[in-house]
Amino acid sequence: MLAAPDGGLSLTIAQIVERLKGSGLHAQLERQARLSLHNPEIKLQSLKEDIKEFLKTSGWEKKLQNAVYREISMVDSDIASSWTVKSRFIKSRFPLPCPPSVPPEHMKESLAYMRKAQGNWEKRILKSLNSMCTELGIPLSQKRSPNEQKELLNKWNEMGTDEPDLSHFRPVYAPKDFLEVLMNLRNPNYDTSEQSNFRNHLGLIQVPLNVKDIPELKEYFSELDLNIGQMDIDDSAHVPPELFENEHVRIGQKVLMEQDSAAAQQYVRQGCPNSLRAELWALILNISSQPEDILYYEQLKSNVIQHDLLVDSLIYKDVKLTASNDDYYFVFEDYLYQVLLCFSRDTSVLEHFVYNSATPPKSYIRGKLGMEQYAVFYPPNGVIPFHGFSMYVAPLCFLYNEPSKLYQIFREIYVRYFFRLHSISSHSSGIVSLCLLFESLLQTHLPQLFYHLREIGAQPLRISFKWMVRAFSGYLATDQLLLLWDRILGYNSLEILAVLAAAVFAFRAGNLMEVTSLAAAEAVLADLSTLKVMPLLQIFLFATGS
Amino acid sequence: MALEPVPCTIKNPVALQVGDMKTELGRPGVLVIDVSFPHSQTTDLQAISFKNYYTAFLTLRVQRRSSADDGNGSPSKWITCLRNYCLMPNPHTEEGSQNYFSISRHQMLCDVDRVAAMRFILRQPSPVWLHFTIEELQLFSLCQKSPQKGFPAWLSHPSPQEQPASLHDGLPDADRVSSELQQMWVLTEMLQASQPVARIGRFDMDDSYDLNLLSYT
Numbered sequence: 001m002l003a004a005p006d007g008g009l010s011l012t013i014a015q016i017v018e019r020l021k022g023s024g025l026h027a028q029l030e031r032q033a034r035l036s037l038h039n040p041e042i043k044l045q046s047l048k049e050d051i052k053e054f055l056k057t058s059g060w061e062k063k064l065q066n067a068v069y070r071e072i073s074m075v076d077s078d079i080a081s082s083w084t085v086k087s088r089f090i091k092s093r094f095p096l097p098c099p100p101s102v103p104p105e106h107m108k109e110s111l112a113y114m115r116k117a118q119g120n121w122e123k124r125i126l127k128s129l130n131s132m133c134t135e136l137g138i139p140l141s142q143k144r145s146p147n148e149q150k151e152l153l154n155k156w157n158e159m160g161t162d163e164p165d166l167s168h169f170r171p172v173y174a175p176k177d178f179l180e181v182l183m184n185l186r187n188p189n190y191d192t193s194e195q196s197n198f199r200n201h202l203g204l205i206q207v208p209l210n211v212k213d214i215p216e217l218k219e220y221f222s223e224l225d226l227n228i229g230q231m232d233i234d235d236s237a238h239v240p241p242e243l244f245e246n247e248h249v250r251i252g253q254k255v256l257m258e259q260d261s262a263a264a265q266q267y268v269r270q271g272c273p274n275s276l277r278a279e280l281w282a283l284i285l286n287i288s289s290q291p292e293d294i295l296y297y298e299q300l301k302s303n304v305i306q307h308d309l310l311v312d313s314l315i316y317k318d319v320k321l322t323a324s325n326d327d328y329y330f331v332f333e334d335y336l337y338q339v340l341l342c343f344s345r346d347t348s349v350l351e352h353f354v355y356n357s358a359t360p361p362k363s364y365i366r367g368k369l370g371m372e373q374y375a376v377f378y379p380p381n382g383v384i385p386f387h388g389f390s391m392y393v394a395p396l397c398f399l400y401n402e403p404s405k406l407y408q409i410f411r412e413i414y415v416r417y418f419f420r421l422h423s424i425s426s427h428s429s430g431i432v433s434l435c436l437l438f439e440s441l442l443q444t445h446l447p448q449l450f451y452h453l454r455e456i457g458a459q460p461l462r463i464s465f466k467w468m469v470r471a472f473s474g475y476l477a478t479d480q481l482l483l484l485w486d487r488i489l490g491y492n493s494l495e496i497l498a499v500l501a502a503a504v505f506a507f508r509a510g511n512l513m514e515v516t517s518l519a520a521a522e523a524v525l526a527d528l529s530t531l532k533v534m535p536l537l538q539i540f541l542f543a544t545g546s
Numbered sequence: 547m548a549l550e551p552v553p554c555t556i557k558n559p560v561a562l563q564v565g566d567m568k569t570e571l572g573r574p575g576v577l578v579i580d581v582s583f584p585h586s587q588t589t590d591l592q593a594i595s596f597k598n599y600y601t602a603f604l605t606l607r608v609q610r611r612s613s614a615d616d617g618n619g620s621p622s623k624w625i626t627c628l629r630n631y632c633l634m635p636n637p638h639t640e641e642g643s644q645n646y647f648s649i650s651r652h653q654m655l656c657d658v659d660r661v662a663a664m665r666f667i668l669r670q671p672s673p674v675w676l677h678f679t680i681e682e683l684q685l686f687s688l689c690q691k692s693p694q695k696g697f698p699a700w701l702s703h704p705s706p707q708e709q710p711a712s713l714h715d716g717l718p719d720a721d722r723v724s725s726e727l728q729q730m731w732v733l734t735e736m737l738q739a740s741q742p743v744a745r746i747g748r749f750d751m752d753d754s755y756d757l758n759l760l761s762y763t
Contacts, residue, residue: 129760140758140760141757208674209640366756378760
């Protein structure tokens with residue numbers, strides 16, 4: 001689809017160079033190169049080659065490689081297939097071989113009706129937030145008094161002990177409100193006349209997106225096949241499991257030694273050993289805790305101390321309602337406040353709205369209503385938390401105990417993956433595609449079960465939607481959840497969530513065929529904490545009939 | 547070598563339909579859009595670009611004028627320069643349905659110089675879509691003798707009698723000034739280009755982030 005003869009490669013390169021130029025890595029490389037001039041091995045005659053060699057042997061080349069790999073995996077998704085992405089970055093600098101400017105909203109989401117639906121949904125959220133402000137008579141944001149600032153600073157590490165009265169606050173929305181919106185999503189150009197009723201989908205999602213079928217999934221997730229070793233699976237009775245695990249740990253250490261993001265990503269497809277997971281994920285996400293990152297986190301913290309936001313109360317309420325009630329996660333309550341409050345103040349999160357179909361809410365500084373130069377985003381990161389948001393952070397607390405590192409990892413995972421779980425888009429990892437993938441898998445795999453549940457008014461998606469929106473956090477046992485998230489990072493895709501949701505239904509199919517109501521079906525699937533993720537996925541994908 | 551849009555006339559799409567348009571239940575699966583150039587000019591085509599709207603395949607035919615007959619000969623033959631170019635990998639689903647496309651001359655099956663007329667043939671075999679077409683169609687050629695490039699002579703070289711002679715006394719040489727200015731311009735451009743992308747991360751304005759309500763617009 002690209003105009004350039006090399007399939008747009010040169011454009012991608014130009015774009016990545018542009019992105020890296022402003023980064024800290026660029027400055028560091030430059031500094032290292034300059035310092036290396038004092039090195040006696042660097043000769044003036046072969047300056048360029050010598051410096052290149054120096055950067056290679058001193059490990060800086062690897063760092064550059066990983067940074068490039070990060071950029072590639074951020075664009076290497078659906079949108080990269082149209083040349084939208086590339087043209088945006090280079091438009092200003094190079095005479096374009098391909099013509100006109102593609103509007104930025106097309107890059108957020110290519111389908112106009114999806115953009116519209118997302119816009120309407122956002123409007124609803126804004127209204128709800130505004131009416132909460134008016135009802136409670138509190139502003140969206142105000143500066144804390146010096147005394148309040150001091151008080152908050154003192155209890156920064158034990159914010160959970162605070163019990164403010166939050167009974168008037170209600171979560172802005174919960175997953176089931178969002179599902180209603182997705183169910184009503186329609187393509188205005190899709191024929192829904194009487195004669196073509198046979199074409200209507202039997203499930204709740206009615207948009208004609210392309211989703212993978214079982215053969216395509218088998219190929220896509222080929223590393224999960226039955227004959228390939230996985231962490232947490234005892235393959236056969238007479239081979240001791242340590243045989244694979246020890247070897248896998250050894251390879252994992254080697255990957256870490258190499259400091260290669262791409263290798264780490266391939267490696268985690270078979271699951272991480274618990275001891276190596278924290279480092280491997282950081283490597284895949286290209287997070288290295290530099291002093292300036294810690295400084296950045298401290299700055300966010302001081303921003304939290306200075307300003308009192310309404311979303312803080314929403315975060316408080318959410319943590320109290322979800323993580324604090326969870327057997328696994330309640331101990332991390334204080335960490336969750338710290339990370340989520342800092343997250344809300346982080347303006348670097350705004351960058352992800354270039355490829356997210358959502359748009360950050362806007363407000364005006366008090367007294368400057370309507371004056372464009374006083375328009376600001378609210379909250380500063382542009383993300384309004386919904387009921388269950390804190391569950392995206394909670395499992396990570398098991399891996400990282402340094403708050404600034406925990407924070408960086410969460411932010412990166414959010415802007416790469418999790419924002420897609422609550423934005424309306426046609427992306428293959430977007431929640432709409434996941435819902436459709438789940439429904440179509442269940443229909444083709446277990447048509448009788450699907451039909452039965454539909455007949456008794458228990459549409460399967462009504463049960464599985466909340467699992468997927470939360471990426472199963474809070475539903476699975478933690479060790480199992482981390483094995484699942486290994487695959488999200490490994491495949492750079494959220495599709496595994498829909499496959500697992502379908503696999504859970506398949507696993508409980510016998511019981512589900514007996515139920516006669518939605519409540520009963522929900523009861524059958526209420527407790528997922530005893531399930532083993534990998535065997536379920538393997539059986540569903542590779543060991544069932546078709 | 548920059549590209550510039552070619553002025554052209556794009557006719558309304560014509561649907562090809564078996565039977566009577568009004569009574570036939572099925573929708574047409576083929577649409578034809580003709581493009582012509584003003585004043586029977588010809589164009590050396592470099593690229594075309596458009597925004598898709600639910601067209602699955604695109605065929606492009608062009609009528610080229612051979613150098614032998616200049617204008618008034620018999621109309622030349624139509625040749626196909628793009629055959630069923632796939633815009634939607636699966637015609638029944640959304641992928642590619644509203645994407646922007648740009649197709650350049652080396653992706654075409656034949657030479658597209660001296661094009662006198664073009665015909666876009668759009669196909670949509672899937673019956674699930676109510677309409678299909680292409681939008682924002684633009685044709686591009688190389689701008690070689692573009693009129694904007696050079697100023698007309700009367701603008702850059704005022705005739706001697708109009709020249710206000712007195713002004714030039716004691717002024718530095720215009721060529722030198724302009725070359726120095728150019729250098730400065732390049733420097734500022736470079737400075738602008740090398741601005742760090744890293745944000746400072748402030749979200750308050752004039753030391754205030756006091757907000758009451760969200761804005762709907």
